[in-house]
Amino acid sequence: MKTETTPEKAAETPSEFAQGAKDSVPIALGYLAVSFSVGIMAANGGFGLLQASVMSMTNMTSAGEFAGIQVIAFGGALAELALTQLIINLRYALMSLSLSQKLSGEVTLWQRFVVAAVNTDEIFALAVKRAKSLTFRYMLGLEVFPVAGWTAGTFLGAFSSTLMPESVSRTMSVLLYGMFIAIVVPEARRARPILVVSLLAVVLSCLFHWAPGLKEVSFGIAVIVCTVAASSVGAVLFPLSDTKQGDGE
């Protein structure tokens, strides 16, 4: 049995579930704020309150939901929608794969299906940071508050967008883009490969918006092509070093 070196004395070790729940509180609060903008975006895209909330509860991903809202709002085909989700959320496959290595051997198959539902970027980050192997109870504790926060935030965003004056809800459309910028820019500044990949994606995306012929391509497909092309170029020009395990998140 390893003793944990936490600041507070481990006079009484909290249960695995309680520890997970405690660890997840900052994430849950952040989710409450971020998903607010997803809710607004959904409402602007024609989603009802229940639709926006159910979408968030069952998807738990900002970029994927955002793209999904756009594809649905623009009347894209279901296949296009599915493909968009597949590409944008493909990184979760990598995280799930990595997480599967850290789960305790006692976690059953059925429990793995539960854990999988909420393997977000942030929860994954917390899970891999934990020094012990991961129990089902810990993972469950880690997931409850973030799901509640993400769902509630979406509901509140969608709800308040119906109450806000048009000028406010209209300008709020830039909120989620602001968050995306806040994710990409510091990393692009830190790591040149990310800068190159991001700029390339922007250039391609602009081509899909303005270039003759290309601008007929729908939003979802354009995002997929830009993402796959820019990431592929990045993988060829700047392969990760063998020691690093996915520096991306």
Place this chain on the structure above:
Amino acid sequence: MRIWLGIATMSLVTYLIRAVPLTLFRRKIENRAVRSFLAYVPYACLSAMTVPAIFFATDSLAETSVAFGVAFLLALRGKGLVAVAVCATAAAFAVSLLA
């Protein structure tokens, strides 16, 4: 109905992406090219979704340009997610009041 069908599609695809590797595969990805590709996906995807779309998020180019500029500068200075987003939105709203 279309929206519900869309939500169901999104949920199913996203869940399968997470569940299949977690339940079926137990080995680490060794392929360096695949790992590198997946590491760049979030940034490529977010960038492609943001530019140029942010400039058409409202129907005023002045509002969105200012929002983009504010977000970019604050992000460059390492401000947090929520701070960047809220300031960009406030800036867009301020511009809309001037117009």
